[in-house]
Amino acid sequence: MSHQELSSKTKNLIKGLFKEYYKKTDLRVPEDFILREFAFQTFDSDSYVRHKSFSSISTLKEYVISITPKHAYFSSALYREPSAENMDEKGWLGSDLVFDIDANEIPGCNPMRVNVCLDDGCDDVELINDECLELAKEHEEELVEVLINDLGFKHDEIEIQFSGNRGFHTRVHPRDQSWLSLDSSARREIVDYLKGVDLDLRYIVLTSSRSKKVRLSIPRTDEGGWRRRLAKKLINTGLEDLRSKLNDVIPRCVIHVDEKVTIDTSRLIRIQGSLNGKTGLKVIKLDMNELQNFKLREELSPFTSYTALIIPTADINNINILGYELSFMKGMSYKVPASIAIYLALNKLAYINKII
Secondary structure, eight states, X not given: OOHHHHHHHHHHHHHHHHXXXXXXXXXXXXXXXXXXXXXXXXXXXXXXXXXXXXXXXXXXXXXXXXXXXEEEEEESEEESSTTOSSHHHHOEEEEOEEEEEEGGGSTTOOOEEEEEEEXXXXXXXXXXXXXXXXXXXXXXXXXXXXHHHTTOOOGGGEEEEEOSSSEEEEEEOOSSGGGTTOOHHHHHHHHHHHHTTTOOGGGTTEXXXXXXXXXXXXXXXXXXXXXXXXXHHOTTOOHHHHHHHHHHHHHHHOOOOOHHHHHOTTOEEEOBTOBOTTTOOBOEEEOHHHHHTOOOOGGGSSOTTOEEEEEXXXXXXXXXXXXXXXXXXXXXXXXXXXXXXXXXXXXXXXXXXXXX
């Protein structure tokens, strides 16, 4: 078969499995979903199907089954008319606070890379490994701690989900409605606080006594704000070492969230229970205990009962995907779990010849 034929066959096999999955699964959306826009990307187009709204979960599910999306989203924004095609006519009512932590954007993450050459040229495919995901988990845990301790949100106002690919999404739906009306500039201030933009240490580690003498003050973990964040990295640090260690510690306290996601008041969020079209893995909700124990493993795929015959498009040497150590030669035929086949195929690293 030609590249085009194998590519088309692979797409149709994956699309068929996605359709069967959506027939059996329940999607999880916010209670106020009738005020939200839904958007989808299909297997047959790079364009998004936008400006959809649904009056019931059943009609949403029927629609999803009918189009079998590669990616499925709802809006962080609430609208009076979510299906209006002109953004100005939607009637913006406010937006949840949304944060996106991608492992590959965090300093210290060294993802696996595989060079693949197809008819349309060569490219390096980047795959997230366990070490990178652990970094993302650390940043996610610190983000939640800041949202609770510094910004005053409650646990039940914060929802964490695995994106199905490289990291975690956090959606804050606050009881205090004034948060929903924050504009992009106000949301940027929150990002700057997380990232320590224009951080002035004079207000953090210097204090003055009654004699007005300015002196260094060691941050404590029972304090708030950046002093608490610094204190967690300065365990067993005395005054004599404080100055020298601060420059090294500050970058390690930065929480690496995607700025564009948080400041966008009409951002799209993946639907829980949907499949990520870059991996075939489920988008799932996580509590803090589940987050701490989270691993990229095969059970995140709904296709573990299937096996597949694949033809790799590149030489793959000793890489770990979903808990499997894999090595393949380009162009040869292999039998692998369907979860691995779909993951590789969606990353252009293999064609799927047959699902068993």
